[in-house]
Amino acid sequence: MMHNKSKAIQDLYPDELAHCYGCGKNNLDGYQLKTYLVGDETIAHFLPDEKFTALPGSVYGGLVASLLDCHGTGSAAAFVCVQENINLNEVETIPVRCVTASLKVDFKAPTPMGVELKLRGKLQSIEGRKIWVDMTLSADDTICATGEILAIKIKD
Numbered sequence: 001m002m003h004n005k006s007k008a009i010q011d012l013y014p015d016e017l018a019h020c021y022g023c024g025k026n027n028l029d030g031y032q033l034k035t036y037l038v039g040d041e042t043i044a045h046f047l048p049d050e051k052f053t054a055l056p057g058s059v060y061g062g063l064v065a066s067l068l069d070c071h072g073t074g075s076a077a078a079f080v081c082v083q084e085n086i087n088l089n090e091v092e093t094i095p096v097r098c099v100t101a102s103l104k105v106d107f108k109a110p111t112p113m114g115v116e117l118k119l120r121g122k123l124q125s126i127e128g129r130k131i132w133v134d135m136t137l138s139a140d141d142t143i144c145a146t147g148e149i150l151a152i153k154i155k156d
């Protein structure tokens with residue numbers, strides 16, 4: 001997948017904060033989701049293994065929520081950097097880390113197995129340490145789930 005030359009947000013997390021099961025580069029058993037800042041939105045792709053089946057042929061909702069969770073915190077960190085004029089192409093590690101305070105998921109359609117899923121994130125607003133991001137998770141051209149996250153920027 002081409003995402004210009006930018007690194008994934010999660011690959012910029014410092015090693016001591018890169019163990020998340022959903023997106024930590026240092027968690028070899030985890031999903032290792034990769035979120036990229038592309039223009040004014042964030043993108044990630046994920047192909048679920050069959051073990052994440054709910055009903056035959058469809059992806060279990062907990063995985064969908066996990067992907068939105070990790071894409072949301074990564075997106076929030078990226079949007080804070082944009083606001084603070086931090087160029088992600090010029091840093092070795094990202095100086096911002098966000099955790100999930102609240103996550104809302106709406107399941108719109110069954111998420112099919114065997115299709116690469118696409119996650120997109122758009123900044124809704126930033127208020128102090130609070131960052132709200134709107135997300136979609138799609139398979140081909142169908143939006144299977146939408147998500148809204150409130151992420152909190154961790155204090156230094």
Ligand SMILES: CCCCCCCCCCCCCC(=O)SCCNC(=O)CCNC(=O)[C@H](O)C(C)(C)COP(=O)(O)OP(=O)(O)OC[C@H]1O[C@@H](n2cnc3c(N)ncnc32)[C@H](O)[C@@H]1OP(=O)(O)O
Pocket residue numbers: 017020069070073097098099100101102128129130150152154155156
């Ligand atoms: C130093 C390093 C630490 C290590 C970090 C590990 C990072 C890696 C982890 C990787 C994770 C990967 C991703 C994952 O999976 S993260 C895993 C799931 N998330 C968690 O486990 C987070 C658990 N919660 C907390 O740790 C704290 O509650 C946090 C850090 C979120 C805030 O506690 P903190 O003491 O910092 O701040 P605050 O309480 O003053 O709140 C701040 C503002 O936010 C508002 N608010 C809060 N909650 C809600 C809510 N539910 N709805 C609406 N609003 C809410 C609150 O009113 C306030 O607003 P205002 O009054 O200012 O207007």
